Amino acid sequence: MDKxxxxxxxxxDQQNLExxxxxxxxxxxxxxxxxxxxETGENKKMKGFDLKGITSEDLYNITTDQK
Structure with missing residues (x-):
């Protein structure tokens, strides 16, 4: 196959896996x-569990905007 x-x-494949x-x-x-x-009837312990991770693009934008 061609390179x-x-x-x-x-x-x-990588995009599909991600x-x-x-x-x-x-x-x-x-x-x-x-x-x-x-288990508990409420949702108190895991409130922060729904946070989204920062992407590499967001991190790049944050670090380059600070200069």
Missing amino acids: DNVKTYIEK KEISNLRESVKRKIVELEKL
Whole structure:
């Protein structure tokens, strides 16, 4: 196979894997909240668990804007 085609396939696979991982992480977060509600009847302990991580692009923008 051509090097450029292989690179394209790998990049597409990586994007698909990143999307799937992100979806699974969100699913775990929802299930944790649901489990806590079932166990305690409320959602107090895991309030910060629903935070989103910072992306490398956001981090770059934050660090370059500070100069």
